[in-house]
Amino acid sequence: MAGFRLPRSVGLLSPSLGANAIFFVVPLVYFFVLSFLQVRSFQVVFDPTTSNYVRVLQQYSAPLASTLSLAVTVATIVTVVGFIYASACRFIGGSKGGWFLAIAMITLFGGYLAKLYAWRTILGENGILNTGLIELGLIQSPITALLYNNFAVILALTHYTLPLAILPIYGSLRAIEDLPIAAARDLGASDGRILKDIILPQCATGLFSAFAMTLLFVSGDAIAPRLLGGTSSSMIGVFIQDQFGFRVNAPMGSALAFTVIAGSAIILVLIGLGGTRLLRLGARP
C-alpha cells in the first residue's frame, strides 16, 4: 500500500502559506484579540469587552465615513484612469506597450513621502502651479483652495496608487486574446460593444484587484491627510496612529483598525456583487 503523500501543489505553496501565517494571520489574530481588551494605567488588562467597538461607532463614525468615501473616490478614479492607461498600453501601444508600462512604474521611484512633499511644492500658495498661473496672467493672486483640503489628499493618493493599480489591470488585459476581438469587429461589433462584451468581463478580476488594493491602501493612510489635508481632513488612519502612539491604547487602535477593515470588506463585497451583476446585464444580447 502506497504511503500518504501530500499533493505537490501543497508543497509548492507551503513557503508562501507559512509566510502568510506568520507575518499576516498571527499578527492579525493578535490585534483582533487585543481589540476586545482594555488599557488601565498604561497597561493592557485581560478584561474582555466590546466597549472599544461601541466607542468607535459612537465617536468615530464621522471620520470613518469620510475616510471610506474618500477611499472609494480615489479607488474609482484610479481604477478608471488605470484601465484607460493599461488599455492604451495593451491595444494601442503594440510592441511598445511594455515601455509605456515601464514609464508608469518609474513614477514609483522616490517613495511615498517624496511624492507628498512634491505635491505641496506644486500646490502651495507660492508653489509651481500658482506661480505659473500668475506669471501667465491667468490669475491675480494665488489660489489657496489647491492645498490643505481633501482635493490635495485625493490628488496625491491618486498619483501614488495609480501605477500600482495599472499592473493588475494590464496583466488581465494581456490575457485577452486578439482573435475574439477581431472576430467581433469582423461581425460588425462597435468598440463599445467589444468593450462591454469581451474586454470588461475578461479583465474584471484585474479591475477588482486594482480597486481593492487602492481602497485598502487609502483607507488606512495617515500620512497624506497630515501633510496635505486641511483642518477637517481627519482620516481614520490619523486616529489609529494616535491611539497606538499618543494615547498608548493599542486595544482602541486595534478596534479602529478592524472597523476600517470591516468597512472596506463590506464595500468590496458590494462592489464585487454589483460588478458581477452589471457585467451579466451588459453581456445580455
Next chain:
Amino acid sequence: MSQEFEKLRKAGLAVSSPSGLAQFRSFGLTTRRDFLRLAGAGTLMVGTGLGHRSAMAAETVNFFGWQDYDTALDAKGFFAANDIAVKSTYMTDNNEIIANAKNGGIGNMDLVTPDLLYGPFMAQLGLFEPLDLAQIPNFSNLFAPFQAMPAAKMDGQQFCLPFAWGNVVLMYNADVVKEAPTSWLDMLKPEFKGKVGLTAEMSHLVIPFTMAVAKTRAPTRITKEALADVYATLTKIKKEQARSIAPSFGDLAAQFASGEIVIAPAWEPVSVWAGEKAPALKWSFPVEGSFSFIDNMALIKDAPHKATAYKLLNQSLSPEAQANAANKNMTAVTVEKALPLLDAKPRSLYPYQDVAGFWAARGDGMPPLWPVEKGGDFVTLDDVLSGWEEFLRA
C-alpha cells in the same frame, strides 16, 4: 602594532581621528604590494583596538528618547573614548516612556528623556531610579534654576536631569503682521482668517490657551466647564482661522516660509528652520503666560547598565554635549559653561542674559501634570486627552 601605525602616521600615510578611526592616505595609484601592506597594517590595527572603538564597545546602553539627544552626547568622540555604545530607540510622545517601561522596559531600558511635565508622574509611578548626584559632578554646571527645579525632584531626591528646554511662543510673520500680537486670542482676529498655523502638540496648545481662556496661571488645575471653553476656542480657531494642523514644528516652519500662515504658536527654532529666504519671523510672549518645555535625562528603574548610564548622565551636562545638542537641535542649554561654545543662531534664540529672572517669572518651574486619578474638582489627564481627540475630529 601602535609602532607600526606611528610609522605610517609619521610618513604621512595615515591619520587618526579623536573617535579612534584610522584613515590611510593614498597618493595616486598604489602597487599591489603597497596595498597589501597597508591592508595588513589596517587589519592588525583593527585587531589591536586602534580601529573604531565603538565596534568593540565594552557596554551597550539602551536609550529610549528623542532623536538626536543620543548623538549629542557623543561630543568629542565621548563614546569611543569611553568604550560605550548606545542602542537607541526613538520616541514620538512622552506617554510611550510610561507604556514601554511598564510593559517590559524596567530591567531592560537604561536612559529615557521625559519632559518635566510628565517626569514627576513617571517618578511617582516608580519608573525612575533616584539619581546619585555624587556620580554626576557636572550637575553643578546647571544654571541655578535648573539645579533647584522642584519638578525634577521627589521627596528631596533628584530623578530628572534638565537637558534641553524651549518655549511655546506666539510667532508671526513680521513682514505682514506689523503690530506684535500680545494675546493668544489674537489668533481669532479677522485679518488672520485662513492664515493661522496650528500643530498637533496637545500640551503646547492646550496649556497656553487654558491660560488665555480660563485666565489662570495654574493651567492644569481647571474645571470641566473651563476645559470645555478652552476646546471651544481652539475648535473655533481650527474651523474658522487655521490653514491646517501641521504634523510637526518643522512642517510649521515650512508653512511660515511659504507664506501659507502668518501667525502660530511655535517654538523659537521654527524661525531658524524656516530658512534664510523665509519672511522675517518674530515672536512674543503673550500677556496671559506661556508654556516652556524642559526635556530631561532620567535613569530607568533597575537599569541593566547603570554604571555606564551614569557616565552618559554626567556627559549630558558637560558643556560640549550641551553645545552639541543646542547647535544641532536649536534647543536651549541648561549649562552655563556651554554658552561660549554655542553658534550665533542658537545663542540668539533664548534669554541667556537672565536665565534666573526668566524662570523666576515662571514660578521657577513647570505646571504639574493634570490629575491622573478622578475624584477632585479638576479635570483629569484623560479628560484633556479625550477633549483633544474630539477637537481633532471636529
